[in-house]
Amino acid sequence: MKTVQPPGGKSDAARRDVTSWVSVCPGGLWQVQRKWTVERKKGFVTPVLGSVCKVRVHCKGSPEKDPPAQQSDQSVESTSPSAVQATSYPRTPEAVLQIPLEEWVQVRVGEGQCDVIEACLDGMKAEEMCEFQVMPFNKDSTPKISGSSSQSEDQDASKGECTSYQYILELHSFTPGKESWEMTSGEKWTWVKSHKERGGQRFGKGDMWGASDSYCRAMKLLITLTERRNGKKDSKNDDKEEQGHTEASSLAAIEESKEGHSKELEAATEQDHVPTEDEYTGLKADLHSNLSLCQLKLNQPAKARASSLNATQLDPASTKAWYRLGQASLLVGELQDARQAFEKVLEIQPNSASARQALKQVNMKEKEVDNKLGQRLSKMFT
Incomplete structure (x- = not known):
């Protein structure tokens, strides 16, 4: 993301950071700018990968053709990520925001249901709100957030200038998640495979931008497994005797408690699963190949x-x-x-x-x- 400061002439209290980036939507790329309109909450706890966020979006400018609003009363008060499920909505090429407006909904960070909303949630704290604007991406244009809540820029799209939309995002609460560096190799591997599967589903529905985004997300997370895999190999080479002793002890312990702890051992193995060289290379090759088809x-x-x-x-x-x-x-x-x-x-x-x-x-x-x-x-x- 690129952070831009507003022009001078205002006091420090009145100045608000403006963050700009490009987001992926089913219909293509959109330029997004976010700004803080209220005093920021204190603290450092913000949504991360896997967090289920309870959010609501209000439209400030020209209404967008989003899917019809659906009632959502599910709360996100639980501190257990597995206790709350994200709300699933069909992604449509006609809409920039892939969630209904004016309704509380649940979005899981990392799934890419709406890239615009996920990016806006970056750095937000519970009970905060921000204003953001979206407009079709044009690398030669520099969109600005208008000071008027109703002003729109209805201009000729063929000239690289087109309508912008303004919204307000509220973050009610969110469940805990994990930064990528906090995850076990097994957790990362699970996320990578889920991204790949989601990419295939989106491709099958004609959502090429969404499929491409899913494969890219998988690739970025898969790369972080390299150091852990290499680190494990180095550890094996440096401590062969100690590892052999540990493995023998572990096998004995597993055999002794096989009946009583089989499920726990299976879960621990899955959580700490480090992909083999063939698994890693094969999945990475598939992701590159699938991404090339989308492109x-x-x-x-x-x-x-x-x-x-x-x-x-x-x-x-x-x-x-x-x-x-x-x-x-x-x-x-x-x-x-x-x-x-x-x-x-x-x-x-x-x-x-x-x-x-x-x-x-x-x-x-x-x-x-x-x-x-x-x-x-x-x-x-x-």
Whole structure:
């Protein structure tokens, strides 16, 4: 996030930090700016990954076409994260905010139900409220929060200027969560797999931006497992004798109390699960490959090419990764790379009709390039 200070001329008490960022919505990217309109609460306890937050959003400006408001009376008073369930709403491309307005709802930080709301909750404390504004993202524009609660900017979207909407977010309360560095490897692994599964569900429903966001969230958390995995390996290498003794003792203890504590031991093993090299590499390759497909669907061939290239490096036997690398390379004009990628698919899967058809497209594209080059040379020497 980027923090921006308002212009001078005001006292320190009147000045309010303004934070700006870009959020992902089903319909695309939106520029968001948040500002504090009331005195901040004291303390350092704020929502973190896994926290279920009870929130309500009021519309200040032009109303947005959000899903119809639904009644939600569920409270978030419990201090146990597992005792409270987040409210599930279908994500729709027509809405920026994926929750109903003017109703108390539960949002779990990290699930990406509404990226705008989650980002606004960053750093908020219980019983606080903030004002935020959203408008379609344009890298060449710098949107500002208007001083008027009813003012809207109805301008031509083709010129990079379009309507902005203003809201007020209230945070009633939230359950405890954990920062990524506080999680066990098993907890992180569970979150990564849930992000991947959610990405697949969103892709199936045509929510490409949401699927891409889920795969990116999984990737970021998966990377944090590297140090823990490496640390565990180093520890094993440095203390082989001690580890062998510990393992023998542990096995004996497990055997003795197998009947009485089987469930507890199983839960502890899952919680402290450190993925193997194959598990880690395989999941990372899948995430890169899936992300590349989303980027192809979003007309981002350069990014898709980079993602699929990472996937092929992690899993050279993945025909999906090679095929998507070929598609992306073809779109960016890297015909030689496209040919090599499709040929690699046929090497792994000789009966792939799609790869053979793709090679025909590469041949046609190469002929077009050769013809254009020949015409240019002909003009130069005539």
